[in-house]
Amino acid sequence: MEFSVALAGNPNAGKTTLFNELTGSRQHVGNYPGVTVEKKEGSYGFNGHKIHIVDLPGAYSLTAYSIEEVVSRDFLVNQKPEAVINIVDASNLERNLYLSVQFLELGVPICIALNMIDVAKDRGIEIDFEKLSDLIGVPVVPTIARTGMGKTEIVKAAVKIAESKKKPEPLIISYGDDIDKALFAIEKKIKKENFLTDVYSAHWIALKYCEKDEQIISKGRETDKDISSDIEKIVEKVTRHLKDTLETYPEAIIADYRYGFIKSIIKQGVVRHQFDKDRLYTSDKIDKVLTHRFLGPLIMLAVLMGLYKFTFTYGEVPMEWLGMAFGWLGDTVSSVLPDGHLRSMLVSGVIDGVGGVLGFVPLIMFMFFGIAILEDSGYLARVAYMLDRIFRMFGLHGSSVMAYIISGGIAGGCAVPGIMATRILKSPRERLATILTAPFMNCGAKLPVIALLIGAFFSENKALFMFLVTIGSWIAALLAAKFLRLTIIRGESTPFVMELPPYRFPTLKGLLIHTWERTWQYIKKAGTVILGISVILWAMMTFPELNSSEMQKFDLERKALISQYDMSVKEELEAAAQKTEPPATEMSKNAQALKKSLISVDSSESEAALKNSLAGRIGTSIEGISRFAGFDWRTNIALVGGFAAKEVVISTLGTAYSLGETDPDDTDSSLSDTLANSPNWSPLTALSLIVFTILYAPCFVTVVVIARESGSWKWGAFSMIFNTLLALTLSILVFQIGSFMSL
Amino acid sequence: MARINMRLMKKNQSGVISAVRVDGELGRRIRDMGLVPGAEIKIQGRAPLKDPVAMRIMGFTLTLRNNEADYIEVEVE
Numbered sequence: 039m040e041f042s043v044a045l046a047g048n049p050n051a052g053k054t055t056l057f058n059e060l061t062g063s064r065q066h067v068g069n070y071p072g073v074t075v076e077k078k079e080g081s082y083g084f085n086g087h088k089i090h091i092v093d094l095p096g097a098y099s100l101t102a103y104s105i106e107e108v109v110s111r112d113f114l115v116n117q118k119p120e121a122v123i124n125i126v127d128a129s130n131l132e133r134n135l136y137l138s139v140q141f142l143e144l145g146v147p148i149c150i151a152l153n154m155i156d157v158a159k160d161r162g163i164e165i166d167f168e169k170l171s172d173l174i175g176v177p178v179v180p181t182i183a184r185t186g187m188g189k190t191e192i193v194k195a196a197v198k199i200a201e202s203k204k205k206p207e208p209l210i211i212s213y214g215d216d217i218d219k220a221l222f223a224i225e226k227k228i229k230k231e232n233f234l235t236d237v238y239s240a241h242w243i244a245l246k247y248c249e250k251d252e253q254i255i256s257k258g259r260e261t262d263k264d265i266s267s268d269i270e271k272i273v274e275k276v277t278r279h280l281k282d283t284l285e286t287y288p289e290a291i292i293a294d295y296r297y298g299f300i301k302s303i304i305k306q307g308v309v310r311h312q313f314d315k316d317r318l319y320t321s322d323k324i325d326k327v328l329t330h331r332f333l334g335p336l337i338m339l340a341v342l343m344g345l346y347k348f349t350f351t352y353g354e355v356p357m358e359w360l361g362m363a364f365g366w367l368g369d370t371v372s373s374v375l376p377d378g379h380l381r382s383m384l385v386s387g388v389i390d391g392v393g394g395v396l397g398f399v400p401l402i403m404f405m406f407f408g409i410a411i412l413e414d415s416g417y418l419a420r421v422a423y424m425l426d427r428i429f430r431m432f433g434l435h436g437s438s439v440m441a442y443i444i445s446g447g448i449a450g451g452c453a454v455p456g457i458m459a460t461r462i463l464k465s466p467r468e469r470l471a472t473i474l475t476a477p478f479m480n481c482g483a484k485l486p487v488i489a490l491l492i493g494a495f496f497s498e499n500k501a502l503f504m505f506l507v508t509i510g511s512w513i514a515a516l517l518a519a520k521f522l523r524l525t526i527i528r529g530e531s532t533p534f535v536m537e538l539p540p541y542r543f544p545t546l547k548g549l550l551i552h553t554w555e556r557t558w559q560y561i562k563k564a565g566t567v568i569l570g571i572s573v574i575l576w577a578m579m580t581f582p583e584l585n586s587s588e589m590q591k592f593d594l595e596r597k598a599l600i601s602q603y604d605m606s607v608k609e610e611l612e613a614a615a616q617k618t619e620p621p622a623t624e625m626s627k628n629a630q631a632l633k634k635s636l637i638s639v640d641s642s643e644s645e646a647a648l649k650n651s652l653a654g655r656i657g658t659s660i661e662g663i664s665r666f667a668g669f670d671w672r673t674n675i676a677l678v679g680g681f682a683a684k685e686v687v688i689s690t691l692g693t694a695y696s697l698g699e700t701d702p703d704d705t706d707s708s709l710s711d712t713l714a715n716s717p718n719w720s721p722l723t724a725l726s727l728i729v730f731t732i733l734y735a736p737c738f739v740t741v742v743v744i745a746r747e748s749g750s751w752k753w754g755a756f757s758m759i760f761n762t763l764l765a766l767t768l769s770i771l772v773f774q775i776g777s778f779m780s781l
Numbered sequence: 782m783a784r785i786n787m788r789l790m791k792k793n794q795s796g797v798i799s800a801v802r803v804d805g806e807l808g809r810r811i812r813d814m815g816l817v818p819g820a821e822i823k824i825q826g827r828a829p830l831k832d833p834v835a836m837r838i839m840g841f842t843l844t845l846r847n848n849e850a851d852y853i854e855v856e857v858e
Binding site for chain 2: 098099101103129130131132133136161163285286287289290293294297321322325326329330331332334335423424426427428430436532533534535536537538539540
């Protein structure tokens with residue numbers, strides 16, 4: 039039999055851990071149609087059944103409060119999974135059951151995985167799961183997702199539900215006289231008119247109307263305006279009555295009664311506490327230090343700094359290996375293929391381009407691994423807690439920190455998922471401000487560019503500079519957000535209300551899956567987009583070629599040089615060129631001098647050729663403005679390419695320099711050395727370029743996402759123009775002030 | 782016994798929620814997290830910049846901004 043099972047539950051209840059435990063590597067991440075909430079799917083074989091497992095986004099409730107909740111609800115109602123495994127945190131039963139009760143109200147076929155039963159036990163909480171199952175009327179299985187305990191049993195329970203094919207009756211509880219009466223009246227009306235009953239139960243629709251659920255009410259209005267307005271009148275009446283008599287609201291009463299229902303179950307001996315409820319758990323003791331007034335922020339800084347150290351110390355080793363491998367590949371292809379366009383395209387376009395990007399994979403992997411540790415351990419929520427006061431000052435929300443961090447607030451994220459992470463923000467204004475400023479963060483694609491420049495010019499203090507660059511991008515993003523919130527996106531702030539999950543040791547499996555998912559996204563992008571663009575850019579940099587009279591000019595120059603020396607010198611050079619490893623020192627002084635002159639002619643020819651190419655013409659045409667920021671046409675070409683994807687800046691610079699300075703003795707030298715030794719570059723140029731790279735137009739993938747998430751192409755276009763102008767202004771300032779102070 | 786605004790509660794002070802005077806999104810969000818009349822809470826502390834506030838409720842830690850805590854009335858000893 040083949041059927042689908044959904045995993046649902048509160049955030050931090052262990053949903054993803056169970057999902058990973060069940061599906062392992064047989065999972066893939068996609069999107070729900072129309073929205074960008076992540077949809078994780080996988081499969082699990084059990085007793086000859088093929089189970090399709092969907093990991094629903096974590097939610098506290100089934101209201102229409104966030105897009106995650108709406109997505110979960112729509113999935114349950116429209117896709118009708120045969121069974122739902124509701125993961126419940128055993129150490130936090132009451133609040134977790136609040137969601138379970140709402141599943142039961144909706145009539146979803148659930149079984150409960152009473153997860154983290156070991157944590158509950160450590161906290162002195164004993165749960166009589168059989169009694170809970172009897173009282174609530176659904177199967178309850180104790181599990182420990184991180185060790186896999188109870189995994190088979192919970193799947194067995196889900197399979198049993200799926201096989202029975204019985205749709206459970208929706209749970210009906212009392213919400214007090216006033217609400218119950220209103221519900222009864224509404225239900226009668228709904229049943230009579232068959233209003234929306236093809237999808238939902240009459241009781242549930244009535245309940246949602248009382249809760250003033252925006253999604254259901256707007257659906258109702260679409261279906262039949264008159265019926266909907268009749269129902270809304272009943273709701274209005276009870277709302278007024280409750281306001282007058284009890285100074286409260288229908289949705290408040292409903293929530294109270296739901297919690298009351300849960301309490302009544304728990305009090306029947308389901309939960310027993312061995313210790314005092316207020317006892318400090320290990321997690322609270324850790325928090326006493328980690329969120330301490332003075333120590334907290336200091337530790338936070340140290341943690342972020344430590345992440346860099348970790349990444350740069352360990353990530354650089356495999357990075358060098360990869361660089362060497364691609365260097366070898368380039369050399370091999372060069373020696374095998376004859377000189378010409380094909381060789382040039384393969385070496386300069388394909389190998390240099392892809393190598394430049396893939397070379398950074400280890401670095402990015404280490405970085406993501408570090409972030410996954412912070413995320414999975416629960417520390418990121420503390421960062422949001424400690425920083426909210428600051429974020430609010432800039433018109434943002436504590437949760438904006440997540441979008442910033444994923445975008446690269448801890449260097450190495452990606453603005454694409456980062457902007458998607460803004461979906462946890464409910465207020466359109468804070469969300470838009472976060473969306474528009476998140477791309478200022480140092481994403482994994484800008485990182486190689488910045489790392490390259492730092493490596494070339496500030497190599498003594500790599501970690502420190504990297505850290506300063508991060509702080510700089512935060513300041514830029516926050517100030518830009520404040521600017522936007524004061525001008526084009528004015529308005530009030532929205533609720534914070536957030537859980538601080540207990541600290542947990544991340545599981546290695548979870549960390550690896552997390553790291554791999556994100557790294558793979560990076561590689562996929564590198565493999566497809568970048569390869570194509572690298573080749574296009576190579577073509578732009580090669581064509582149109584120099585015309586024959588110009589080429590002849592360089593030939594003549596070469597001939598003139600050679601004629602200045604004896605024949606013997608020329609022969610010596612040719613002989614040396616035949617050898618695989620010509621030791622330069624063994625050549626005569628004359629031969630060396632000739633060689634040097636010839637190389638400089640070659641260089642000028644290549645440079646002239648590149649300048650003549652399409653890219654060179656574009657680069658040269660904007661040099662008039664960009665030189666105020668210290669950028670020559672080569673950098674301009676690279677920056678134009680960077681719009682396709684920021685990592686392209688490197689491959690383009692690589693291509694620009696390997697074409698522009700053909701130095702046969704220098705094939706092993708990396709781009710970093712090339713830049714450091716170039717007369718056109720100084721640390722100040724590098725600094726100016728770092729500033730520009732951080733701030734200028736996001737890559738086109740990000741622009742597309744901005745347009746989609748903000749609901750308008752206007753904002754996509756805005757981010758390109760606004761960011762580029764800001765970047766240009768600031769880098770010109772840096773370069774001009776720096777030059778003035780003769781740095 | 783006295784009813785006070787949650788903002789005025791001190792670190793380690795505990796109490797029982799007596800009213801949540803807000804509807805709409807904030808009200809819904811607050812209630813979803815278990816802050817309903819009758820719920821016992823204990824203030825755990827405040828963020829380094831004095832805001833938001835962290836409290837223990839039903840065995841987990843919840844954080845709220847001070848201006849959100851203003852809507853919550855707590856009965857304290």
